Amino acid sequence: MKSFRTTLLSQVRSRIDRKRNAVVLRQDFRDLGQYDQVGRCLLRLVKEGRLIKIGQGIYVRAAVSPLDEQPALPKSLNSLAVEAMQKMGIPTGPTAAERDYNEGKSTQVPTGRTIGVCKRVRRHIGYNGYTMKFEHVT
Incomplete structure (x- = not known):
């Protein structure tokens, strides 16, 4: 039987999906991994268009713009x-x-x-x- 191992990126994604508010802080993921690892995951989600960075360690869940279908602030x-x-x-x-x-x-x-x-x-x-x-x- 194979053991199911979740990656840090999938853990970060699922935690963001479960949150109600739009603002996500880097420190919200402190218990999941090291500072640099979490930073790389958040940067990847920014590149994917799921998050928008508005400050150091401050991210916002992106909404899709109805005009050009680009990530926009909700x-x-x-x-x-x-x-x-x-x-x-x-x-x-x-x-x-x-x-x-x-x-x-x-x-x-x-x-x-x-x-x-x-x-x-x-x-x-x-x-x-x-x-x-x-x-x-x-």
Whole structure:
């Protein structure tokens, strides 16, 4: 009788398929293998079009674009970045511009490219030339 041995790539694929949220962190696979091995598997899934890399160690499950059938983000970059911050344990909140707009103090609509965070963030999150900025809020 042959023993069934799953590869690391198949284990990573099945774990991504079981996850509900769109954001996948590299540290989610820490128990499956070494850092470099997991990185190679994630890079392969990016090349296959199943994942999109939006930051160092931050990946998003790709959706198929109805226009050109290429991998695309399933949600806005802002919502994915907020989801990634929350998954990393960094609390988020509204920026000063969002608060002013919601309170009626300003008619300037916030761009949505700034995320209010309660801790220092030294990450770059972006996709296709658009990057998110972080603003310290209390």
